[in-house]
Amino acid sequence: MYHKSYSIDEIAEIVNTKNFIKISDAAITTLAFDSRRLGDIIHTLFFAVKGRRDGHDFVREAYSSGIRNFVVSDERNFAETCPDANFIVVPDTVRALQTLAVYHRSQFNIPVIGITGSNGKTIVKEWLYQLLAPEKNIVRSPKSYNSQIGVPVSVWGMGEEHELALFEAGISRKGEMEALEGIIKPAIGVLTNIGQAHEDGFSSDQEKTVEKLKLFNDSELFIYSPKYLAEYSGSIPGKKTFTWDWNNESADLNIIEDVISADKSHRLVKGAFSGEIIQCLVPFTDAASVENAVCCWATMLALGYSPAVIDSRIGKLHPVGMRLELKTGIHNSSIIDDSYSLDISSLTIALDFLKQQNQHQRRTLILSDIPGAGMNAGALYSQVARLLENKDVNRLIGIGTEISRHADRFTVDSVFFESTSDFLDNLDSVSIADESVLLKGARRFEFEKISKALTEKVHETVLAINLNALENNLNHYKSLLKPGVKITTMVKAFSYGSGSFEIANLLQFNRVDYLAVAFADEGIALRQAGITLPVMVMNPDVAGFDTMIEHDLEPEIYSLRVLNEFVAKLKRKGREEYPIHVKLDTGMHRLGFLEEDVPALLDELTGLTAIRVRSIFSHLTSSEDPAADEFTRQQIGLFKELTSLIESRLGYSVIKHIANTSAISRWPEAQFDMVRLGIGLYGIDSAREAGVSPLETVASLKTSISQIKHLKAGETVGYNRRGVMQRDGKTATVKIGYADGYDRKLGNGAGKMIVNGKVVPTIGNICMDMCMLDITGVDAKEGDEVIVFNDQVTVESIAKEMGTIPYEILTGISQRVKRIYYYE
Structure with a gap:
């Protein structure tokens, strides 16, 4: 290495x-x-x-x-x-980064496989790695590094020890592929497909295809499916081509049969190749996975592998878990599970995520032998040792004979075990508690057993939080801000049901300016979890002033009573210039100083040294509603007038903010010095038109089927016999009820869930811990996953059915529902 x-x-x-x-x-x-x-x-x-x-x-x-x-x-x-x-x-x-990568690439003369397409690039790359690794020492793009920056960083990983390279390239607009082609220079090109992704960046499907194919301009071999180039009128790249398709006799690999196994766990795929009938058993059944596997099958045939070898290897493909998951662990620990692959690049990425966690002072890495170390194993583990020092890892638990052999390379607190079973047998002696733990193991070490042993056993219903989507939404709103405008993110109410320190860590990592909570105890929990950002408390309780001051929490001051109480507390503690946030009531009529209250407020503030006004703010009542735009203008105008008056009396400038999520996009003139981003962070903005929002869904609620029943027409389901089978069919009892936050109003067909890709209705009343679905006509079995809401059955649609707002749905998810956070 x-x-x-x-x-x-x-x-x-x-x-x-x-x-x-x-x-x-x-x-x-x-x-x-x-x-x-x-x-x-x-x-x-x-x-x-x-x-x-x-x-x-x-x-x-x-x-x-x-x-x-x-x-x-x-x-x-x-x-x-x-x-x-x-x-x-x-x-x-x-451009300089790309130029350097071009030069570095030119130093090597090993075969390079370049992969592009609308979907499946990363899956095909990872599966080709699994299939070709037995013979080759392979360098590949880490995770989905396929952008203008990701590609040069990937190519930089090429070294003298490598015998093959796998790099993926992704583009979102015209003109981007030329640079990536110059960096990758693939001898072998693989096109996965041409689909709907990134359509906005191209004038037509033809233009998108032309741009993607530029990656293969100088390729010796081009592997593709003709069905994706049926509408393409240009020349096919590559000195040689290899094609694959379904029921296409002119294709080099013609798929003639595709049958699901009796146990519904595999697909037997047969094809015609070089005058013979060949087959492979694909260990997946969904259409996308089967097509990606066929693309890999075609690539290996084109590279000269025998059908028998390919069949044996494809049958052993394992899913590509492109995400690391953050889970609640035993003994107040946090478990980061990222065991899908292990090399120095993916380890570095995972260690960055570990370093981002501040909820525990101690960070532990459980690491297996790293595959492919070869002759340079000593250099590799020396590099890992330097990484652990730079990433502030406190303890290493090494598993495997190779890493144990290089134990002397590590300066951090370390302990080593020969195997995973050896570690599990001695788990009590290791003492995992009150720490963040990263699991990073090669597939053969079966780290899923460690994950199971270290993860807290809780309710099977899971709220999955996509941290990438949350980060994307944050960056989208940041892109709408004028230069210099700060951003406060709302993490009150358990971050709208999504978590506390898990969300706050990501926001702190992404350098937001403020966090806002409703009550002091929420802010104290963040401080105890290592969050150092300024925290504004929106509804402070006089009884909690002592602990607020102790934890450097900044209160909203909305009345003279609260101001006087807080100042008195500060004086008793001898504190000076403590930051406060003054709330003005410009029309919400909830909390805050009315216009007529401002003179008295100014009289009180004049000469006070115990406090310093950090910000003045107000709240728009209807920023998302065009019908209320005139009232919104009045609020903004009054806010300008009052803040100008207050600043002139204070004699110094303060941060001014009134814009909430919807106002960030609809009312740019209301951005002032700072904006407050709330539910938009979680992918919901009522000011956006349905179907055209650039926001991504952050939360997905999932459960599973406990039991399936076959019932006759007329039979009833649930309490009070409210559910009636309209025809012979079947029901599924699933593990979620009103105690989990799935409201009783969603019973008897009002609620919808997704079972194996099919949207199905509830039947009967919602129970405390479970409910029933009518799954007539759906292929399902007990234990199958059920999606309660995601980007298809949305939180907004559920709220509309209940006659409420998305806030209530998200914040109503019970704390007994397990939260899992994932980052790709």
């Missing part, structure tokens, strides 16, 4: 630009573009990329972390403020 090292002078010459070199012997082996995700600091080159954030704003942060080599496009005064660092100055840092 020795990465080719470049001197800083070599890199400056490669990107062909001026530079300020102060450490001429600096050696670069690692690339970075995010100051929050830094690995081998001594040998890292940091690229200040301009995107949603400007990487130049974080150069000094990276410098303070120990980085001494930078590529920037904005010189600023870095040479003076970072005196012992190297700076390479370029017109465009992304």
